[in-house]
Structures are given as structure tokens and as C-alpha cells.
Amino acid sequence: MADLQLMRELRQESNRKIVLLVLDGLGGLPVESGGPTELEAARSPNLDRLASEGTLGRTIPIRRGITPGSGPAHLALFGYDPLQFDVGRGVLEASGIGITVAKGDVASRGNFCTLDSEGRIIDRRAGRIPSEQALPLVERMSEIQIPGVEVEARHVREYRLAVVMRGEGLEPDIEDTDPQQTGVLPFPARARTPGSQQTAGFFNQWIAEARVRLADQPKANGLTLRGFSTDPDLPQFPDIYGLRAACVAVYPMYRGVSRLVGMQVKDFPGDQPEDEFHVAASIWDEFDFFFIHIKKTDSKGEDGDFAGKAAIIEAVDRALPTLLDLNPDVMCVTGDHSTPARMRIHSWHPVPTLLWAPDTVLPDDQTTFGDRACAQGGLGTFLAADLMPLLMAHAGRLAKYGA
Amino acid sequence: MADLQLMRELRQESNRKIVLLVLDGLGGLPVESGGPTELEAARSPNLDRLASEGTLGRTIPIRRGITPGSGPAHLALFGYDPLQFDVGRGVLEASGIGITVAKGDVASRGNFCTLDSEGRIIDRRAGRIPSEQALPLVERMSEIQIPGVEVEARHVREYRLAVVMRGEGLEPDIEDTDPQQTGVLPFPARARTPGSQQTAGFFNQWIAEARVRLADQPKANGLTLRGFSTDPDLPQFPDIYGLRAACVAVYPMYRGVSRLVGMQVKDFPGDQPEDEFHVAASIWDEFDFFFIHIKKTDSKGEDGDFAGKAAIIEAVDRALPTLLDLNPDVMCVTGDHSTPARMRIHSWHPVPTLLWAPDTVLPDDQTTFGDRACAQGGLGTFLAADLMPLLMAHAGRLAKYGA
Numbered sequence: 001m002a003d004l005q006l007m008r009e010l011r012q013e014s015n016r017k018i019v020l021l022v023l024d025g026l027g028g029l030p031v032e033s034g035g036p037t038e039l040e041a042a043r044s045p046n047l048d049r050l051a052s053e054g055t056l057g058r059t060i061p062i063r064r065g066i067t068p069g070s071g072p073a074h075l076a077l078f079g080y081d082p083l084q085f086d087v088g089r090g091v092l093e094a095s096g097i098g099i100t101v102a103k104g105d106v107a108s109r110g111n112f113c114t115l116d117s118e119g120r121i122i123d124r125r126a127g128r129i130p131s132e133q134a135l136p137l138v139e140r141m142s143e144i145q146i147p148g149v150e151v152e153a154r155h156v157r158e159y160r161l162a163v164v165m166r167g168e169g170l171e172p173d174i175e176d177t178d179p180q181q182t183g184v185l186p187f188p189a190r191a192r193t194p195g196s197q198q199t200a201g202f203f204n205q206w207i208a209e210a211r212v213r214l215a216d217q218p219k220a221n222g223l224t225l226r227g228f229s230t231d232p233d234l235p236q237f238p239d240i241y242g243l244r245a246a247c248v249a250v251y252p253m254y255r256g257v258s259r260l261v262g263m264q265v266k267d268f269p270g271d272q273p274e275d276e277f278h279v280a281a282s283i284w285d286e287f288d289f290f291f292i293h294i295k296k297t298d299s300k301g302e303d304g305d306f307a308g309k310a311a312i313i314e315a316v317d318r319a320l321p322t323l324l325d326l327n328p329d330v331m332c333v334t335g336d337h338s339t340p341a342r343m344r345i346h347s348w349h350p351v352p353t354l355l356w357a358p359d360t361v362l363p364d365d366q367t368t369f370g371d372r373a374c375a376q377g378g379l380g381t382f383l384a385a386d387l388m389p390l391l392m393a394h395a396g397r398l399a400k401y402g403a
Numbered sequence: 404m405a406d407l408q409l410m411r412e413l414r415q416e417s418n419r420k421i422v423l424l425v426l427d428g429l430g431g432l433p434v435e436s437g438g439p440t441e442l443e444a445a446r447s448p449n450l451d452r453l454a455s456e457g458t459l460g461r462t463i464p465i466r467r468g469i470t471p472g473s474g475p476a477h478l479a480l481f482g483y484d485p486l487q488f489d490v491g492r493g494v495l496e497a498s499g500i501g502i503t504v505a506k507g508d509v510a511s512r513g514n515f516c517t518l519d520s521e522g523r524i525i526d527r528r529a530g531r532i533p534s535e536q537a538l539p540l541v542e543r544m545s546e547i548q549i550p551g552v553e554v555e556a557r558h559v560r561e562y563r564l565a566v567v568m569r570g571e572g573l574e575p576d577i578e579d580t581d582p583q584q585t586g587v588l589p590f591p592a593r594a595r596t597p598g599s600q601q602t603a604g605f606f607n608q609w610i611a612e613a614r615v616r617l618a619d620q621p622k623a624n625g626l627t628l629r630g631f632s633t634d635p636d637l638p639q640f641p642d643i644y645g646l647r648a649a650c651v652a653v654y655p656m657y658r659g660v661s662r663l664v665g666m667q668v669k670d671f672p673g674d675q676p677e678d679e680f681h682v683a684a685s686i687w688d689e690f691d692f693f694f695i696h697i698k699k700t701d702s703k704g705e706d707g708d709f710a711g712k713a714a715i716i717e718a719v720d721r722a723l724p725t726l727l728d729l730n731p732d733v734m735c736v737t738g739d740h741s742t743p744a745r746m747r748i749h750s751w752h753p754v755p756t757l758l759w760a761p762d763t764v765l766p767d768d769q770t771t772f773g774d775r776a777c778a779q780g781g782l783g784t785f786l787a788a789d790l791m792p793l794l795m796a797h798a799g800r801l802a803k804y805g806a
Contacts, residue, residue, distance in 0.1 A: 029765055063792065064792055064793055065794075066801065066804050067796065069804060069805035071805050072804055073805075082805065083409070086805070087805075347796075349765055371765060372765075375765075375781040376768075381783040381785075
């Protein structure tokens with residue numbers, strides 16, 4: 001909390017605007033000895049120009065060697081030490097689709113899954129059924145009544161849903177029911193503390209009712225719940241930094257974490273970089289800070305699709321003039337973590353970071369935006385939670401500390 | 404403790420093996436303007452190949468500018484913040500020769516010294532008498548009886564011994580009796596707290612008895628004690644990281660600190676790098692983590708022997724294929740601190756660090772293992788206590804933090 005308090009004390013008014021463009025899972029690895037990373041392989045003349053005029057560095061999302069989930073990684077980019085502020089996946093998911101999770105409510109994230117005749121999981125994501133198949137199933141779920149508690153079940157995307165309970169005496173210290181493997185039964189919801197016993201019981205009743213309503217389904221005949229959590233009561237981003245902050249993101253989880261820190265989350269049609277940049281343009285005068293999130297770099301990384309990930313970076317680069325034409329004062333391009341296509345998973349590798357601020361940046365000698373160029377960059381390698389103070393400073397939005 | 408707790412929470416099973424090869428006092432300085440450091444001067448083609456395939460960086464043992472002793476420097480390499488975990492030299496020395504120091508015991512490290520006819524120290528190390536001369540003298544010491552306390556005196560190496568007291572109400576807050584200079588009397592053991600008064604008294608009685616038994620000696624006619632300390636009750640390395648950990652080291656102190664953190668300390672004949680690497684080979688299947696310690700780089704540095712220190716690095720390099728033939732998954736070559744031959748003493752300079760992990764490392768542009776190459780390396784300059792999380796990550800032994 002000390003660092004956020006410092007921001008509150010030092011922040012000052014300015015009309016300079018900040019763009020934080022996050023390419024999810026940006027950091028990568030070479031697939032062959034001596035080869036380039038995804039970012040190095042991508043042809044990205046606009047990003048290279050920004051790199052050349054600005055300065056580079058690398059952010060460590062949590063701590064050296066620690067691989068982050070997306071929630072804590074984004075909190076860090078927003079300036080919150082993720083080891084201090086713990087936000088559950090259930091709350092993130094629910095918030096992402098606009099469900100309010102108040103203090104005392106318990107939210108969880110659900111996945112439809114496929115069970116065999118003995119109830120063992122044979123597909124943890126129910127064949128990744130599309131949204132149009134999942135939506136009517138979630139509607140069936142929403143009819144379930146559990147005495148003593150109010151339940152809200154809402155569809156998220158594809159095979160995913162959010163389940164939130166509201167009532168007296170609920171507590172969220174409950175283990176995931178997803179065993180994270182196939183060939184075994186889902187776990188029941190098991191309380192980690194005596195105070196959470198009753199809540200775990202409510203969720204188990206709900207799961208049993210849901211199973212009855214899904215019994216006729218070929219793929220989505222079961223479900224698992226995880227990330228049981230309640231409102232983390234985070235300090236609010238606009239209060240901390242004095243910024244009118246907008247979130248432009250397609251995926252629910254990123255919208256959720258932005259909403260939890262008090263950003264205004266924008267709805268818009270389309271899901272391409274160009275679409276997202278146009279949204280920023282349409283609200284340019286109303287905000288000081290624009291968090292723009294590109295998901296597909298991470299998705300391609302998790303698919304092991306090196307060329308696909310590089311292509312997404314190229315698509316962002318092509319769309320970038322739309323954003324640059326707005327004349328942001330400070331522009332940062334980074335990732336929340338690395339997702340090397342070679343590893344097909346989030347990793348701990350420090351994340352390439354580009355800071356461009358024509359009026360205030362000390363340029364370094366780097367001329368391209370790449371993982372290795374960033375390792376040699378003028379910003380050095382630093383904790384992601386220290387990025388926001390840097391952006392604030394370059395926007396002239398922090399007063400001097402001490403006389 | 405927070406970071407060790409994080410390791411406990413995130414560690415996961417893997418069959419990947421980690422080698423931590425520590426060349427004591429590795430970091431150096433040029434002896435002439437424009438010249439190379441010891442590591443840069445050494446011809447080391449194997450290390451250079453690892454540097455070229457892996458990534459470089461530098462570790463700061465304690466904090467910037469702080470010169471470490473060997474005990475805290477090694478704790479840092481094992482992931483323990485040495486400012487948080489304080490281990491006395493007495494305990495390190497005693498543990499190194501296999502003496503168990505339990506909670507409430509008080510251990511100290513002793514040096515034989517030469518006193519003049521008035522009891523002033525004229526040689527703080529008794530002419531560095533060899534082990535065969537010191538051993539029978541320590542046997543005489545071991546006959547000393549002090550009423551009210553049990554005493555164990557054991558020879559360590561050359562002019563050094565360990566003295567451990569066991570009994571009720573002992574406390575270790577006692578000043579060293581070694582005045583760290585010649586021409587003066589040794590200090591008595593002086594308690595820093597009222598609770599340690601009685602223990603200091605026991606040690607003073609013991610020193611007086613020892614002086615009587617050494618009176619006939621031409622060189623070793625006195626002794627000093629320092630590093631009074633008790634069991635620091637350290638969290639155990641295998642529990643923290645989930646690693647079956649072996650220590651391969653010749654010198655007692657390094658074996659001692661390894662034993663204190665719960666590593667299995669191996670006995671073996673010989674004291675050359677090749678001998679140590681063969682030990683690692685002989686126990687390869689039984690362990691996940693191998694701490695291998697090379698002492699002589701530090702000894703040569705303390706002797707001011709630049710060429711000698713470089714020659715030890717070359718000897719390690721020549722023996723390295725024995726280790727590499729085992730196909731470690733993660734290999735780190737570093738030092739516990741710097742010992743520039745030019746300074747003849749430990750120093751605060753960040754320590755050259757090489758990380759090689761063919762499957763998971765992001766290679767940097769460096770092609771040789773040297774002090775300056777490491778300063779430009781892709782890992783940057785970081786606290787030594789952050790090294791273990793990096794090694795764990797590169798071995799696939801840490802799960803994701805948060806969803």
C-alpha cells in the first residue's frame with residue numbers, strides 16, 4: 001500500500017494522456033537455436049519507430065522466476081503489488097461480464113465438461129462448445145433454487161460461466177472442484193475453513209441440481225467450479241492516480257479486473273486491433289488513461305503458433321497509426337506476461353516493454369522492439385508494479401517528493 | 404519469509420535436474436588499467452560455450468555495496484535473504500565438521516594464535532600450523548572439563564577448531580575474543596546481554612584452561628574464539644523447493660551451511676574440480692539439485708594471485724565435460740561473492756552469473772563468460788536470493804501464480 005499511497009500524495013493535474021497498450025503474453029522465445037522470438041520475427045515498422053524514438057526495458061510481472069496468471073499480471077501493470085492484492089478468478093470472471101460481486105458474495109468460475117457414464121471427466125471443456133450451445137444450458141442453470149441463498153448463473157463465453165451466491169454468512173475459502181485432469185471424478189466443493197462449510201454445501205447442492213438439468217447433453221453433461229472468491233475491495237485506480245481511466249478490451253476477464261479497479265469499461269462491436277483503437281479515438285476527450293488489451297497474442301502463444309503470434313503483432317502494428325494519430329503524450333506497449341509459443345503456456349520471462357513520450361523520455365540506443373533489444377534497453381528490467389509511476393511521471397502527473 | 408513461502412506454494416514436481424556450481428570469490432577486477440579480470444583472462448572454452456547458448460547476469464549477494472562473508476553469501480544463493488536469516492560463524496564451522504548444534508547450544512569458531520611473553524598476539528593464526536600439528540593440541544583441549552556445562556572441542560582444518568557448549572540456560576550474545584589485530588591481548592569473552600553472562604563466564608574458564616594446556620607450544624600457545632551462536636532453525640531447503648538436494652564441497656564451512664539448510668552433504672576423496680564432478684555423477688540419479696562448491700578461486704584471490712585464480716577457473720573449465728555429460732537441465736555457474744586478487748579480500752562487486760537451460764532460457768547476445776559480459780547480460784543485475792526462483796522456473800518446477 002505504501003507505493004499507492006505515494007501516488008495519491010504526489011499526483012497532480014495535467015492534460016497529458018497516457019495509453020497502456022497490452023499485448024497479452026507478448027514475451028517469447030526462439031524456437032530454434034539462434035533464431036528470433038515472436039516479437040523479433042514480426043515485421044513492425046511502427047513499433048520499431050516508437051522504440052527508436054523512445055526507450056525500452058522489461059517488466060517482471062510478480063517476482064523473478066514467478067509465472068503469473070492474467071489477473072495478478074494485470075494488477076501489477078495497474079500498479080498494485082499482486083502479492084499484496086489477491087483477486088480470485090471467480091470475481092474476475094463475474095466482474096468481466098458485468099455481475100456485481102459485493103463484499104460477502106461468493107463468485108466462482110464454471111466450466112462445462114463432459115463426463116463418462118461413471119461421472120469421470122473425459123473432456124474438461126466439453127469439446128469447447130460454442131456460445132450458442134452453451135447459452136441455453138446456462139439458462140436452465142439459472143432456474144435452480146437453493147433454499148437459504150440467492151444464486152446468479154450467467155454465461156461468459158463458449159464453455160464458461162460464472163456462478164455467484166449471495167446471502168448471510170457466506171465465505172469463499174473453498175477448493176476448486178476442477179481436478180485439472182481427465183479420467184477422474186470432479187471434486188466436491190470442499191471448505192478450507194469451518195466458516196466456509198455452509199457455503200461449500202450450497203455450491204454442492206447447486207452442482208447436483210445442475211447435473212440433473214444437464215443429463216440429456218452429449219457434451220456438456222457436467223460442470224466444474226473454481227476460483228471461489230469475494231470482492232477484494234481494491235483501492236480504486238482513478239482515486240490513486242487522479243486519472244479518468246477507460247478499459248478497451250474484448251475478453252471478460254480483462255474487463256473484469258479493470259472494473260474491479262474502477263476503470264470505465266467500454267462496450268463496442270468488433271474484436272480486431274483496429275476496432276479497439278477506434279473505440280479509443282471515439283472516447284479520446286473523455287479520458288486521461290486508456291488501457292487497451294489485445295488478447296490473441298497470448299492465445300496464439302498457448303496454441304504453440306509462433307507465426308500466428310507474430311502475425312497478431314503485425315496486425316497491431318498495422319493498426320497503430322489510428323492510435324498514434326490521436327497524439328498520445330505517453331504511450332507504453334508491453335505485455336502482462338510472456339507466453340512463448342515454444343512453451344505453449346504462460347512463463348516467467350521478463351516482458352518486453354516500450355515507453356514512448358516525445359516530450360519527456362530519455363531515448364536509448366535501441367532501434368527495434370524485440371525481446372533482446374528490450375533486455376538492453378534504457379529502462380532496465382524492473383517490477384511491473386513500478387510501471388504506472390513511470391507512466392505518470394512521463395505525463396507530468398507527479399509532483400516532486402520532498403522539498 | 405514471504406518469498407520462501409511463495410516457493411513452497413508454487414513448487415511442483417518435475418524430473419529436471421539443477422546444478423548450482425559455485426566458484427567461491429569468482430568476481431574480480433583488472434590489475435592494470437584496460438586489462439582483463441581473472442575470469443576474463445582465464446581460457447575457458449566450455450564456459451564460453453555455455454555463455455553463448457545461455458544467458459548472463461550478475462548477482463548482488465546481500466545489497467548493493469555490501470561485502471558478504473561466506474555464510475550469508477551462500478544463504479543468499481540458496482534463496483534465503485541473509486539480512487533476515489542470521490547464521491553465526493560458530494554454528495557454520497561446527498556444522499561443517501558434522502557437530503550438531505541444537506537450539507540452546509552455543510558454538511564458536513576458534514583460531515590457534517601465537518602470544519608473546521606478555522600474552523599479546525603476535526600471529527593471529529599461529530603461523531598457519533598444519534592440521535597434523537593442530538590435531539593433538541585440540542585433543543588436549545577436548546579433555547577440559549567445565550562444571551555446569553558440557554563442552555565439545557573439535558579440530559576443523561589447519562589452525563582452526565570449533566568449540567561447542569551444551570547445558571541449561573546458555574545464550575550466545577557474546578563478543579568475539581579475537582581483536583582482529585596483533586600487538587594486543589585477546590579480549591575476554593564479553594556478554595552483550597545479561598542472559599549471556601553465565602555463558603561468557605564458561606567460555607572464559609575454558610580459554611584459561613586451554614592456555615594452561617598450550618603453554619609449552621612454540622607457535623600455538625594461545626587461542627581466540629569468535630562467532631558465538633546457536634542453531635538458527637532455518638527453514639529447510641528440500642521442504643521449500645521440493646528438491647532432493649546434495650552438497651558437494653571440500654571445505655567445512657560450505658558443508659556446514661548446506662547441512663544447516665537440510666542438504667545431504669557428501670563425503671568423497673580428493674579435492675580437485677574433477678573429483679567433485681565425479682561425485683555428482685555418482686549420485687546423479689538420487690538427487691534433483693546439486694550444489695557444487697569450488698573453494699580455491701577465493702583462496703587465490705585472497706593470496707593476491709591473479710594468475711593462480713585464473714588457473715583455477717581454467718581447471719574447472721577443463722573438468723566441466725564430466726558435469727555436462729550428465730545432461731543437467733538447468734546449470735548455473737556463479738560465485739558467492741567477488742574476491743579480486745587485486746584487493747586480496749572479499750568485495751561487494753556483483754558476481755558474474757551464467758544460466759544455461761537449453762529448453763527454457765532466452766539466450767542473450769553474450770558469447771563469453773566474463774565480468775563485463777555479465778554486466779551486459781540478459782538477466783541483468785539482481786539479488787542473489789532471487790537466483791533460486793529463476794533456477795526453479797527454468798526447471799519447470801514452479802506452478803503459475805494466480806489464475
